[in-house]
Every structure is written in C-alpha cells, then in structure tokens.
Amino acid sequence: MTNLVDSYSRRLNYMRISVTDRCNLRCKYCVTGTMIPLTHDDILRYEEIHKVVLAAAGLGVKKVRLTGGEPLVRLHLDRLIELLSTVEGIDEITMTTNGTLLAKYASELKAAGLKRVNISLDTFQADKFQRITGSDRMNEVLEGIEAARNAGLNPVKINMVVLRGINDDEILDFARKTITDGWHVRFIEYMPFTDTLSEMDTLVPNEEIMEAIQESFGEMVPYYHAAGNGPAKYYQLNGASGTLGFIGAVTECFCAECNRFRLTADGKLRPCLLDNDEIDIRESLRNGASIDELAGLIQEAALIKRKQHHLSENMTASTRPMRQIGG
Numbered sequence: 163m164t165n166l167v168d169s170y171s172r173r174l175n176y177m178r179i180s181v182t183d184r185c186n187l188r189c190k191y192c193v194t195g196t197m198i199p200l201t202h203d204d205i206l207r208y209e210e211i212h213k214v215v216l217a218a219a220g221l222g223v224k225k226v227r228l229t230g231g232e233p234l235v236r237l238h239l240d241r242l243i244e245l246l247s248t249v250e251g252i253d254e255i256t257m258t259t260n261g262t263l264l265a266k267y268a269s270e271l272k273a274a275g276l277k278r279v280n281i282s283l284d285t286f287q288a289d290k291f292q293r294i295t296g297s298d299r300m301n302e303v304l305e306g307i308e309a310a311r312n313a314g315l316n317p318v319k320i321n322m323v324v325l326r327g328i329n330d331d332e333i334l335d336f337a338r339k340t341i342t343d344g345w346h347v348r349f350i351e352y353m354p355f356t357d358t359l360s361e362m363d364t365l366v367p368n369e370e371i372m373e374a375i376q377e378s379f380g381e382m383v384p385y386y387h388a389a390g391n392g393p394a395k396y397y398q399l400n401g402a403s404g405t406l407g408f409i410g411a412v413t414e415c416f417c418a419e420c421n422r423f424r425l426t427a428d429g430k431l432r433p434c435l436l437d438n439d440e441i442d443i444r445e446s447l448r449n450g451a452s453i454d455e456l457a458g459l460i461q462e463a464a465l466i467k468r469k470q471h472h473l474s475e476n477m478t479a480s481t482r483p484m485r486q487i488g489g
Contacts (some may be wrong), residue, residue: 166460168433175187176225176422177218179211180487181239183427184360185232187260188296189282191323191352204428210447212245214425217456219251227256233428234263240274241280241485250320254388257281258321262299264306268313278389279310280348286336294328317389319346319407324366337375340404348394348407352441353436359378368410375399375406382406393419416445417470424489431460435487441466449459 166174185192192196206214215226226246233239242418246255254277261281268279283303285291291300310318322329339345349371352364376382382397385405393416394407410416425431429444441452446455 166218166223166285166464168464170418170467170469172418172467173422174226174421174423174464174467175223176420177215177399178189178227178229178424179215180231180427181205181211181233181242181426182231184235184358185230186235186262186297187232187299189260189284190232190294191325191478192377199377202274202426206427206429206444206447208242208245208344208431209255210444211239211242211425212249213453214443214448214456214460215246215249215252218460220453221457221460222233222251224251224253224475225256226252226254227258230423232262233257233258234259234267240267243271243274243276255276258282259304259306260295261310262297263302265302265309265417268309268315272313272315276315278317278319278488279315280321281310282321282323283307284322284325285346290332291327294325319390321348321350323350323352324371325352326364326366327427330362330366333371333374334378337379337399337406340402340406341379341399345404346388346405346407348409350409351412353411365412367413368408369413372397372408398407420467422488423460429462432465432487437468439466439468 182205188271207445215223228239228242228307228447243255246252255274255275256278257271257313258280259282261283264279282304284294288300292298307320308428309317320336324330324333331351336347336349340347349368351366351368372382373425379399382399384475385396385398388394388396388405388407392409399406424435426432426440427441429447431443432440441459443456445457446459
C-alpha cells in the first residue's frame, strides 16, 4: 500500500513524467501563441528522473507513464525505460504518444520494458488531421498504431479529443473500430488550457457522445476489465472485442478518485494537471539531495493537492499549455 497520501486521504500511486516539452505536431488544443521551449539545461536528465522515481517508489508509487510534448522526440527514450524498469516497486511503465514515430521505435521500447501505449488520433480524414495538428502525418500515426499492436504494447488505446464542428461527425467511425478492428477508443472531453479554442461551445459532453453511439450501435455494456489506472469509464458494444472509454474532465469531475501526480520536464512536481501549484525538485536534485530528501518533497507536493479542480467554472485553468505540463 502506498505511503503517499494527500490531505483528503487519497492514496497516490501513479506518476506521470514529462520527458520533454517539444513536439513534432502543433495541435490546436495544446499549443498557444509563441511558446519558448525549455533549454537543454532546463530539462531533467534521465539519471535525475530515475532518482525521483526511486524516491517515489519508496513511497509506494507503482505505475509510471511517460509523456511530453511528444516523448519520442527525445533521443534514446529506451534508455530511460530500461532505467525505470529496474526500480523495485514499479509494476508498470506506459507512455502517451502522438504515434508519428512509433513505427520506428515500438519494438525497442517493448524490449526496454514499456508495457502499453496510448496514442492520440482525432480524425481519419487527412484534411482534418492537417487542420487539427498542423501536419500531414496521419498515415504515420496509423502505421504507429499497427506497429504498437504487433510489438505487443497492448492494449493500445486510441485517444480522441472531440471538438464540436471539427471532428464530432467522426464519433461513430471511431466507435465502429471497436467492432471491426478491436480498437480500444477513448473519447476525451476538450479541456481548454489555452485561449486558442476556449469557447465553451467547442466542448462535446460525454453524455452527448454516448447517446449518439447508442442510437447507432445499440446498448453499451459496462466493461470492468480495462488495463490502466485512469479516470475513464469503459463500455463494450455488442460484437466488439475492443472497448469504448469516456473521460469527462469538465462535465464529470473525477477528482475524488484521483491517484496521480506529475513531474514536468523542467523538474516541477505538479499535484494536479488543472491547477498551477508546483514544487521545484530540480534544484534539490542538482544540489545532491538524498532519496529521503526527494521523498520529502514528493510528500510535500501531495499535501498541496487540492480537493478538486474548477475547470467547469474557469475555462482557462492553467497558466501553462498542456505540452509544458505533460498531460
């Protein structure tokens, strides 16, 4: 059992680690204005991340997810995975990626100790992909999905951020993939971190998505066997080997069950994705802090974790864009 408990008796056993703020896409809901990238010295070295994870594991953290930016734009990510896979107490190392580089690296990531991947894909249409991401790399993402499945990084989960008037007409196409191809699709409510898509009208609530799917495919049966440690609620359609997941950060606050905290690429412990509270751990690392001292900082971060976010009230909750936090 974890010894990492916040002020509201929530046990934190899941750590998300951003390895870079850089990305090879410019998704509308992630990028804002002109973002000054972190310098090489700003970003934690792999050995520093390893030391933080050692401290976290000593407090009972069991699961680690690597994020970005796009984690695979950082060179030799397999080396970090190999380091983390040796940490006693860490049961699972997973990754969230945009999938563009996954066909190249899937096998070596699996060999290094990566267990599963979540892949972002918001459309099957090339022109929309260009509009949403600023890139024409949709086929690379599709190739990455197949490479991940073939490498055994299963279950591969596909994350679709639903945007009204942009890709909400493809909800049924994604749902159908759970039947025809055994995909595990997760529909994610748009979380307006920046002012680029800040209108509330952009949000498509989960309830609306679920109603549309059931009208076309029939009843969705609750599914309780999904791998992972996140807030999604899972269902299955009749005849589907894949699953449908729904993450409603705006309309369905799941803070009461939150078990996670984050380490940003520049070495800040962030107890909540949707609040701006942070504790600097990088300075202590570079001043030679012991594992016990680092554990103390992690516990301090847990104690400032708020009871819940207020995203539905304040539609631009974060002062940092998603790619700087590591969603």
